[in-house]
Amino acid sequence: MKANSSTQQKKTGADTIQRLMAFGALIILFVVFSLASPYFFTLSNVIGILVSTAVNGLLAIGVTFIIISGGIDLSVGTVMTLSAVMAAVTVRNWGMPNIFGVLAAVLTGTFAGAVNGLMVSKLKLPPFIATLGMLNVARGLSLVITDLSPIYFPLETGWNRIAMGSVLGTIIPGFDIPNGVLIMFGSALVAGLILSKTVIGRYAFAIGSNEEAARLSGLNIVLWKTAIYAVGGLFVGIGGVIIAARLNSAQPALGLGYELDAIAAAVIGGVSLSGGEGNILGTIIGAFIISTLTNGLRILSVPQEWQIVVTGLIILSAVYLDILRKKASAN
Amino acid sequence: MKSKKMLIIASVLMILAMLAACAPAAETPTTVDEPAVEETLYIPVISKGFQHAFWLAVKAGAERAAADYGVEITFEGPESEAMVDKQMDMLQAAIDKDPAAICFAAVDSQAAIPLLEQAQAKGIPVIGFDSGVDSDIPLATAATDNVAAAALAADKMVELIGGSGEVAVIAHDNTSRTGIDRVAGFKDRIESTYPDVTIVDIQYGGGDHLRSTDLAKAIIQGNPDLKGFFGANEGSIIGVLNAVSELGRDDIVVIGYDSGQQQLEAIRSGQQAGAITQDPIGIGYKCVEAAVKAVRGETLPKFIDTGFHWFDATNIDDPDIAALLYE
Structure with missing residues (x-):
């Protein structure tokens, strides 16, 4: 017991270091870019960064649950798209109020997550394969349902304001942080609580650290894995709401490649791809590092091809740091 | 361990600093009170x-x-x-x-x-x-200017079929700006300038090779005297080329739009008379x-x-034209 609690402590210690490092890296990025360009640290540009983080942040939250449980989810990008499409169908085609559109998106995400979970736990498909299949199913369904062209939300529904309106701006004039950003932070808070304070969170860590031990200690793996994937899917569904609101449309061809940004954010934030480790704060910081980097390089007019190279280097360094950290905590 | 971590952080920062240094210097904000003088x-x-x-x-x-x-x-x-x-x-x-x-x-x-x-x-x-x-x-x-470009296609078509006869059109759609403009440009020029030429049919194949092929075949079979065929985008013209070769009607004058490997090969081999290329x-x-x-x-x-430019087997390899074409 004692040994266990001391490794636990070491782990938390290492986690804190990683979190501080990730946060430190974000601060450094801000400082470097602010010094390099007068256009970087302006209210409008910082809001731009926040907005472009919202969707990836939500997808990254979703994928964090799944990676912590020892799995992977490649379907988050296209499930997000399918959720957006279902919201658009509900609001535009069926003429229902926005709240039902939000529900449709969240349910779609949750359902797709639960199916992923069942395929992984019950049918024993490797997570990589199961979610790769889901990636294609969701992508195909989005195209089928929309008949290949975007569905636009009628302006009078005010759907756009879900993400791009600013409740905060009406309370504190001039402080126009778009709702989508607040929704991401709110979701992160909830996700953090689920992960650290609820049984789903605890079991995610238990299954991710040692699935066999968790099973032997009487955990219903099928049930809990399904639940973990479903919770992940729920946040992906919220991501669908945000992207549909930002673009005021469901774009059926979008979403491919977004899963990689989400996984990268989680990994930069210290989520271990071997499972059992990670936290939401780190993931959100990871998402901010990616979008800040992209935005900053853009503001500095670095050619697009080099932006991609730099993003890749940052991911590699983050993962290598993760390995070093683990070595350190093992010693 | 600590020092190693520091090393990595330091190297990441170096990369960033280098990039920041490489980046073209951001220009200073334009001052409002004075008109900007010779500022890039x-x-x-x-x-x-x-x-x-x-x-x-x-x-x-x-x-x-x-x-x-x-x-x-x-x-x-x-x-x-x-x-x-x-x-x-x-x-x-x-x-x-x-x-x-x-x-x-x-x-x-x-x-x-x-x-x-x-x-x-x-x-x-x-x-x-x-x-x-x-x-x-x-x-x-x-x-x-897709209207003018398609009108040029009409001029070339009339010239190549000898000034009179029946022609037909396959376009991608009648909803997009390019689809509407290209069909209108071709049709209006024929109707206003060449009374001896009739357009027997205009069909829309969605730019899909197979659908365009089926449509083109049906049109050729329904109009055995057809002398010319205009395909208004890459997918449409490939359908026309397929139809012509499947039916063995090499006598039909085929005119297309844009480039693409299949179309370029058809022009080189003489199966297609030529095409309109845009100028990116x-x-x-x-x-x-x-x-x-x-x-x-x-x-x-x-x-x-x-x-836009007309190109055919004679000028397809001219540097000015070749620069505008893509496989």
């Missing part, structure tokens, strides 16, 4: 893609104009035309840089409107290019040129024709 104008060009042959040609044109007018440009676009939100991020960052003007080809016009309104409010002139933006905000749009280099050049003129306060026409 910065004009971001945001396209619908950045690594396809067509967009590379647009980029080359934009860079040529930048050199001619002594302005600084950046050229970027999303990795695929589906990534609407990534293009919005690019547009947002471009606006935040307080540029002299912006050149923009919207992946999705509706999604871009709020940001374009922001640019308008900041007094940044917006110039559309290629498919442009479906809005009143752009001061001008540099694009191919001209699109890039004219949009940057228009942006410079807008900054100088010159009035611009709402629509700027970027040019």
